[in-house]
Structures are given as structure tokens and as C-alpha cells.
Amino acid sequence: MIFVGFFCFGQQARGETLSLVDVREVAYTVTEGSPLLRWSGGALLAVEGARSGAPVLQTFDKAGQLVSRFNFTISHSRHITVLDGMFARGGDGSFALSGLAYSNDSKGGAFVAWISPDRQQQRVFRTAPYATRKIAVASDGTIWTIGRELTDGEELNPGHDVVRRFDAEGNLLGSYLPKPSLMRDGSRQHPALLAWLVSARGRVGLHSPLSREYIEFSLDPVVVSRFPGLPLEPGGRLSGLALCDDGGVYASIDRRDKSGVKRWEVASLDRSARAWKPVEIRSGSSALPWMALAGCEGDTPMALTPQFHIGSLVRAR
DSSP: OOOOOOOOSSTTTOOOOEEEEEEEEEEOOOOOSSSEEEEETEEEEEEESSSSSSEEEEOOOOOOEEEEEEEEETTEEEEEOOOOOOOOOOOSSSSEEEEEEEETTOOEOOOOOETTTTTTOOEEEEEEEEEEEEEEEEETOEEEEEEOOTTBOOOOOOTOOEEEEETTOOOOOEEEEEEGGOTTTOOOOOOTTTEEEETTTTTTEEETTTEEEEEESSSSSOOOOOHHHHHOOOOOOOEEEOOOTSSEEEEEEEEOOOSEEEEEEEEEEEETTTEEEEEEESSSSSSOOOOEEEEEEEEEEEEEEETTTTEEEEEEE
């Protein structure tokens, strides 16, 4: 059994116990560095060549088997940059991704792209001066983003909304959360930095470590609910966020212990108590001490290792 106690929760009562089961090796062949990985829309997504002229998007099933693979290109762009968390899959198999595209004259522009499930249609729309940092596809097919406004590297509108919602045509459907409402303790860092954005049935979740808040949006109509964020002490890093269809919210932390070994810990949000509680993780293998949450498949959190293993976290009996 693998269990590392939470160092940042004091004497709070422990939450639920989850068992790590059905761990599979992903059939991924490394050809150009480590890919960006995420569980989204019922599949494991991998983006290879995330800083290139044609990033490669791949999907894998729960058994770790390759389902699809295709290149993403933008006309008249010589280089595309897609960062971690800037790609997502819809429940219908469509894709959304965001990043920066550079033309032959080295001019860059922020974009959001939508790709149809059959890969036959692709729509790319500019969002500058708004540049996304994370993206998610909601269960109603809308594209949600968190980002910041920049012009020539400078922020000219300090009161801009950081969350924006688009349809597949690129139309702005709504914007939320003015930046000042997320600033804490005189921090000069933008709250979109280090943030996580995830989706589940009927809701979208956002965790901003810099704002120390977990924020949730319901759909149709959009209602914003705000909770205290996961407390992090020095040395701890939010390494994953998972929002499940049943409303469960889980976050993973990684840190190095006194001996320098990297460990992972998991917490869940207790909605009624408006607090995070540590989760015990049971595993039959001691060979996988470091994992991170990759997302949820229905009501089940999915965990992932950098060594390309994926497993399910189910409620222990």
C-alpha cells in the first residue's frame, strides 16, 4: 500500500479512500521529447511536438491503446506553440486547443482552434490580445478558457475578465471573473498562471493556486460558485485537477520529501464543509510512487505517471 500523509492539513479528519486499479502502460513511442498528457472527453490525450510547425495530437483509450493520431497545422504559420493544459477533447470526439502561432515574418498571435470529430473541419480564430493559458470543452460543447490580455508583452487592461467562453464558431458567449477579483495579498502574478481548468457533466471547474480559490461554473445558466483553494505549503505543487460527473473534485500535489524522493498526495473537496480533505490512496504496487491526476472518466478519477502508465482511482471497499 502506498500512502503519504498530507503535511498541510493539520489534524483534519481524513476523507475517502481510493484504490489505484487497472494500471496500464500507454502504447506511446517517444519520438520527440516527452509529450503533454491529459485525460479529457473519455480519452487520454498526448500532444507531441508542442513547439513545432505541426504538433501531433494523439488519443489513447483506458487500456493504453492508440485510438487516433493526426497533425495540427495552421495556414501561413511556420511555428505553433501549445502549452500544457491548452488542449482538450469534447465528449463527441471533437478537439479544442489554444496557443500561439507565428507567421513567416515572426509575428505571433494567440488563437483557439476547434477540430471536428471526423477531423474534416477545422476552425481557427484569433483571440489577441487575450491569450489563453488553459482550455476545456464543456459537456454542452462550448469552449472555456482562462487567460490574460497582453499587447506587445504588456498588460494594458488590468481589469479584464480572465475566463471566456466560446462556441465552435469562435463567437464569444460570455466572460467572467475580472482579474482584480482574483488578486490576493498584493501579488503581481497573473491569476491565470499555474491555474487548472477542467470540465464534467454540467459544470466547469477552475483552480487558481495564486488566488487560492477553487471556482466552479454551472451551465445554462452560468452560475459561479467559489470555494477556498487547496492549501499548499512550500515545496508542494498542484500537479493535477479532476472534476467528475458526480460532482467529486480531486487535486493532486507532488513534492520531494527530506530524502529528495518525489511523492504524490491527493485531496478532495468537501463541498458542505467548504474544505479540502486528504485522500488515502491504496495501491498493490510499490513501483509507482509518483503519479498525478489526469482528469476524470465519468465518476472515476484517472491517475498518470511520467513513465506512461495510466490507472483508475475507485472507491475502496
